[in-house]
Amino acid sequence: MKLTQLDDPELIRAANEGDIGAFEKFVRAHTDAVYAHAYRFFGDVQAAQDATQEVWVNVYRALPDFEGRSAVSTWLFRITRNVCLDMLRAGRRVAAPLDPVDLRGIAADDTAGDAASHVDLETAMRALSPEDRDAFNAVALFGLPYAEAASAIGVPAGTVKSRVFRARRALIALLSLDGQGGGAR
Amino acid sequence: MNCIEAQALVSAAHDGELIGEAELAAAQKHCAECEDCTAFVAGMRYLDVLPAPSAPTGMAERVMDAVAPLAAERTEERLIQAERAEAESVGTEAPQPESAAEVAGDAAPTAMPFEYSAVSMPAPSGPGAGGFSWFVGPIRWATLGAATALAATALVAFVVIGLNGNTPASRRSTATSGVESTVSPDFTYSGGAAQDGQIAGAAPNKAPAQAPDYVMYKDFVYAPGALIADASSATPTIGTLSTAFASGGAPQQVTVYRSPLSDGSIVVQGPDGLRLYAPVIRMLTSVRYQLTSGKAVDHFGVWPVLPDRFPAPTNSAGTPSFVTAGTDALSVPIYSATGRPVTEGFAVAPVTATTDPAGGNPNWTWWAPAPANP
Numbered sequence: 001m002k003l004t005q006l007d008d009p010e011l012i013r014a015a016n017e018g019d020i021g022a023f024e025k026f027v028r029a030h031t032d033a034v035y036a037h038a039y040r041f042f043g044d045v046q047a048a049q050d051a052t053q054e055v056w057v058n059v060y061r062a063l064p065d066f067e068g069r070s071a072v073s074t075w076l077f078r079i080t081r082n083v084c085l086d087m088l089r090a091g092r093r094v095a096a097p098l099d100p101v102d103l104r105g106i107a108a109d110d111t112a113g114d115a116a117s118h119v120d121l122e123t124a125m126r127a128l129s130p131e132d133r134d135a136f137n138a139v140a141l142f143g144l145p146y147a148e149a150a151s152a153i154g155v156p157a158g159t160v161k162s163r164v165f166r167a168r169r170a171l172i173a174l175l176s177l178d179g180q181g182g183g184a185r
Numbered sequence: 186m187n188c189i190e191a192q193a194l195v196s197a198a199h200d201g202e203l204i205g206e207a208e209l210a211a212a213q214k215h216c217a218e219c220e221d222c223t224a225f226v227a228g229m230r231y232l233d234v235l236p237a238p239s240a241p242t243g244m245a246e247r248v249m250d251a252v253a254p255l256a257a258e259r260t261e262e263r264l265i266q267a268e269r270a271e272a273e274s275v276g277t278e279a280p281q282p283e284s285a286a287e288v289a290g291d292a293a294p295t296a297m298p299f300e301y302s303a304v305s306m307p308a309p310s311g312p313g314a315g316g317f318s319w320f321v322g323p324i325r326w327a328t329l330g331a332a333t334a335l336a337a338t339a340l341v342a343f344v345v346i347g348l349n350g351n352t353p354a355s356r357r358s359t360a361t362s363g364v365e366s367t368v369s370p371d372f373t374y375s376g377g378a379a380q381d382g383q384i385a386g387a388a389p390n391k392a393p394a395q396a397p398d399y400v401m402y403k404d405f406v407y408a409p410g411a412l413i414a415d416a417s418s419a420t421p422t423i424g425t426l427s428t429a430f431a432s433g434g435a436p437q438q439v440t441v442y443r444s445p446l447s448d449g450s451i452v453v454q455g456p457d458g459l460r461l462y463a464p465v466i467r468m469l470t471s472v473r474y475q476l477t478s479g480k481a482v483d484h485f486g487v488w489p490v491l492p493d494r495f496p497a498p499t500n501s502a503g504t505p506s507f508v509t510a511g512t513d514a515l516s517v518p519i520y521s522a523t524g525r526p527v528t529e530g531f532a533v534a535p536v537t538a539t540t541d542p543a544g545g546n547p548n549w550t551w552w553a554p555a556p557a558n559p
Binding site for chain 2: 018020023024027028031032033034035036039040045048049052053056057060061085088089090091095121122130139140141145146151154155159161164165168169171172175
């Protein structure tokens, strides 16, 4: 699942000019990515919903500031990430705990279907470091190139590349997609 | 080419990075012949098709409900601007609200218009920037009558309390600009304005009597954030720092943990538990620079000072230690060390606004490239 950038600048322009329907179209196109990032950040459905709402309120308020110098997806990821961080800093929510213990048994499970794999993927996500998860989400959920992700996160592009690769290797291993546990199909 | 190198190249190519043709061909050849790497490539593709969490049914409706008051406010703003423009074009008086209720704006969130005026961010630009002048309008209209004045005063008081209370300024700034948070935690953004024109467009202000609750780790300064409710989110120990916190006692060595965040913050074991401490940051050309101190910040209330290698400037131009080097992302003038590039760090003159990351520090401050991993 990646953001589609088709028509996004046009939707933003229209929304900024008062077309609430354009804004709703923009929301519906990208709410899943925003929610997924927030869910992985907090590990909690309610917190993810609150963050998603706050992200879009902030996006609406920031419409006049969007000058198109960065891609829409980069702008949206930046706001999403900042809202999650701000909620955490403000003590309103806690981050998803880094808890490798939760992963016991994943590799041995019979991942007989996408639903099961989905649960496992999100559990495996919690084993990633916040930095690796952040970079992976920027690329995998929002479709950002490494350079854009680097700009949004505030690290060099090479660091994003390393983090995404490390996350990918970890997820593949944890989900036994590496041929060691028979999970890959 | 070994497995890691081959997988890294294939991974980067998968994400759309440009890889040399020969290099990529070699990696692909390796992956085709190596069982582990073949599995990695298959796993990578499988990850792509696994569904990510989807927003629950009704999420978009909930969002639109939350946005509706803002949209109504924006519509009203446009109408008033249009009326005002029309009135000005024919030389008549601009439209004025008629009641206190209208001043307060029944349908609009009252705090939002004042968020712009309370933080020292550059004024919004772009097509909708004209709205800002209208947002501050209620204060001026308040002079029209006693009832209006009373309502506006109550509104301002409410907003000021709100800004100094539960709403972190960092959140306000990111909410309006969408840029990465460049500010320290709440209390350094307690409102107020600039002095000596340090912040463009701000009014003079006194420096606060005491510094925020800073701690210092490896010469870099951090300000307190949230308590970490779940101890498991704090990862391994990375060192110690010296602080007495708010007590008047002797500083003690306290444990510093790696932060669960990737924003350069640290986690410190304090008297009230594990607390997140955020780096005090300002941005320059999208690079993060963190406040440093040349002397120990070993209890709350200590203002950071310049490193010893810089003699304190004797004038506002920064000489002899510094030369002017433009402004940072907040339009605050910065000064590079004489003969050195600004990328090595820069100084900021005393008594910026209390809303500035320097927090109104009465001393010159030095900002060095922020460590990604403290």
